[in-house]
Amino acid sequence: MNLLLLTPEWVVLGVLALLTFFELFQFKDEAFYKKVRNLLQLGGLLAAFAALLCIEPKAGTAFGGTYISDPFAAFFKFIFLLAAGAVIQMSREFFDQRLERSHEFFLVLWVVLAGFFLLVSANDFLVLFLALETVTLGFYILNAYLKNDPVVIEAGMKYFILGSLASAVLIFGISLIYAAAGSTLFPDVRASFVNDPQNPLLVTGALMVLAGLFFKAGVFPFQLWIPDVYEGAPTPAAAFLSVASKAAGFAAILRVLYTVFLPLEDKRALLFGTLALLTLLYGALGALRQTQIKRLFGYSSISHAGYLLIGVAAGREVGVAAILFYLSAYALTTLTIFLVIAIAGRELGSDRIDAYRGLGRRSPFLAGIFFLALLSSAGVPPLAGFTGKFLVLLAAVRQGLTPLALVGSLAVAISLYYYLAIVRVMYFAPPSREEPITLCPASKGMLLALAAALVAAGFFQGPLLGAAEHAAQYLF
Numbered sequence: 254m255n256l257l258l259l260t261p262e263w264v265v266l267g268v269l270a271l272l273t274f275f276e277l278f279q280f281k282d283e284a285f286y287k288k289v290r291n292l293l294q295l296g297g298l299l300a301a302f303a304a305l306l307c308i309e310p311k312a313g314t315a316f317g318g319t320y321i322s323d324p325f326a327a328f329f330k331f332i333f334l335l336a337a338g339a340v341i342q343m344s345r346e347f348f349d350q351r352l353e354r355s356h357e358f359f360l361v362l363w364v365v366l367a368g369f370f371l372l373v374s375a376n377d378f379l380v381l382f383l384a385l386e387t388v389t390l391g392f393y394i395l396n397a398y399l400k401n402d403p404v405v406i407e408a409g410m411k412y413f414i415l416g417s418l419a420s421a422v423l424i425f426g427i428s429l430i431y432a433a434a435g436s437t438l439f440p441d442v443r444a445s446f447v448n449d450p451q452n453p454l455l456v457t458g459a460l461m462v463l464a465g466l467f468f469k470a471g472v473f474p475f476q477l478w479i480p481d482v483y484e485g486a487p488t489p490a491a492a493f494l495s496v497a498s499k500a501a502g503f504a505a506i507l508r509v510l511y512t513v514f515l516p517l518e519d520k521r522a523l524l525f526g527t528l529a530l531l532t533l534l535y536g537a538l539g540a541l542r543q544t545q546i547k548r549l550f551g552y553s554s555i556s557h558a559g560y561l562l563i564g565v566a567a568g569r570e571v572g573v574a575a576i577l578f579y580l581s582a583y584a585l586t587t588l589t590i591f592l593v594i595a596i597a598g599r600e601l602g603s604d605r606i607d608a609y610r611g612l613g614r615r616s617p618f619l620a621g622i623f624f625l626a627l628l629s630s631a632g633v634p635p636l637a638g639f640t641g642k643f644l645v646l647l648a649a650v651r652q653g654l655t656p657l658a659l660v661g662s663l664a665v666a667i668s669l670y671y672y673l674a675i676v677r678v679m680y681f682a683p684p685s686r687e688e689p690i691t692l693c694p695a696s697k698g699m700l701l702a703l704a705a706a707l708v709a710a711g712f713f714q715g716p717l718l719g720a721a722e723h724a725a726q727y728l729f
Contacts, residue, residue: 258313258322260304261330262370268297269363276356290359291345297363298338305330312727318438319377328577328724329373329504332584336496337366339588342699343595344489358398362493365391369497373504378427378437378462381505385423385469388501389416395490396482408485415468415478423465429458443513459514463506470502471558473532480539483551488598491547492591495554496584503561503580507573510565511728518568525566526657533559533660537667546594546606549671550587553630556664557583560645563661567648570725575648577721579641582629582710586638589626589703592696593619600690606675611684619690620679622700627672629707632665637710644718 271293275286305327312323340362348355368387375381393416397409431437433454434445446455468475483491510517517524536556543549557579564576594604596619601608613620629638642665649658692700710717 255313255315258308258315259320260308261301262367262374264297264301264304265363265367265370268293268300269360269367272360272363276360290356291341294341294359294363298334298341302331302334305334314376318440319380320371320374321376322374323727324724325508325727326374326504328720329500329580330370332500332580333366333369333497335584336493336500336588337362339592339699339703340489340493342695343492343588343592344487346592346595346599346693346696347487347489358395358487358489361391361394365395365493365497369501372501373508375505375508376439378430378439378442381509382420382424382427385465385501385505386420388498389420389469392416392490392494392498395493396486398487398490402485404485405487406485408482412478412482419465419468419475422461422468426458426461426465429454429461433458439509439513443515446513446515456517459509459517462509463514466502466506466509467528470499470506470561471532471555472528472562473535473555473559476532476535476555476558479555480543480548480551483554484545484548484604486547488547488591488595488604491551492588492595495550495591496587499554499558499561500580500584503565503576506565507576507728511573521568522566522652522654525562526654529559529562529566529657530660531559532556532562533664535559537664540671541667543671544606546604546609546675549606549675550590553668553671554587556668557630559664560642560661563649563654563657564645566654566657567645567652569648569652570722570729571651572645572648573725573728574718574722575641575644577724578714578718579645581717581721582637582641582707585703585706585710586626586629589622589700589707590630592700592703593623593626596692596696597623597690600688606678607682608685609675609678610682611679612690613680614684615686615688616690616692618697619692619700622704623679624676625704625707627675629711631668631672633669635708635711637707640711640714 275289308322312321314321344355344358365388368384368391372384372388375384393409393413396412397405399405427437430442433452434442436442471479533556536552536559540549540552543552561576561579564572564579598604629636632639632642646658646661
């Protein structure tokens, strides 16, 4: 058993243990505790990043084959670390302004991060379920963390009820698969599928497992929870849910679809193409009439899931590589957007779109970064978001799914309408207040780094696309 393959997980669990240890002490100097906590989290992120780089780049398994380490899993773990770093800084901005106790929030965040790491390396359905439930239970806490706010509690309850239903569907599907295959290991289930592709228990179980994963990824018709949860959840929790949960959901979908459910291949284009069409239109059209900014980006997140489904419908290595690139661009764009929302929300005191009136005057830097991220999210060249959409639509055209690619292009035009409506409010509406918005050096530096990455990934796609193509090879 090669436990060194789990070095990134050991690092994350080590940071969690140290944070828990420091939480046991009642520091009289709160500022000192926060400095220790921030340094520990920064060191943990860097150590986990280094561990991922140092692991042998070939695939390997541990714990009887239930855990797999390969470049596909490592690619997603880098996305999770990027999301965690941005969310930690976002949380500092969010909670310091509200004078809320945030110690437990960071503890749960690291628990969720450990769950994400295990989820993308799962090679067994039970491990997949346990990792997914660790993540989901953590998000129940993060999303309802501001327990004195009725809107937050309402959003948390909706997520809990619908999430529990999705988990029940998922575990029932796994039980059907076990009844038919006699095992929950991915290779064993795959062999059973190949030997008896028409087995009704296997087919029904596979569809139920996919349905449970669709909920986590925000795919139609399992997306109804997203706008309400995004609106009510604390901004850092919404950002982490938007980026990391969507990435993990699609990682799991790709893993089981291409390494386990091979007999579904002949129906893949029809199934995922139909879901992509419905998800795209629901997200794009639903965002048109929104007045609350986080709710708008909830619908936008659904629309992005539609583009990712186009990549799944296209299939093969070119489609999977396009999905991985798209998820990277989506992570950079969404983290930038939510960091701006966290900072602006502190000063504006509202998440309504009309509260952003005159932001371009009060903080040209913040408005400029927001404008850049909105263009990337819409798919305007030459930013990273454009390249991600282009690769996904190109993969669809190459596989003969041209009508689906045309719908994706139409959704780009619709998204430009509601994104540019925010730009109009920022730059052309008079501000309600004239005081300039101040930024701390850490947030300003992170915004600059994220914006630079958006531009660099758009102009120089080679390194990121090469990494995505390399990771995609390990599914085939």
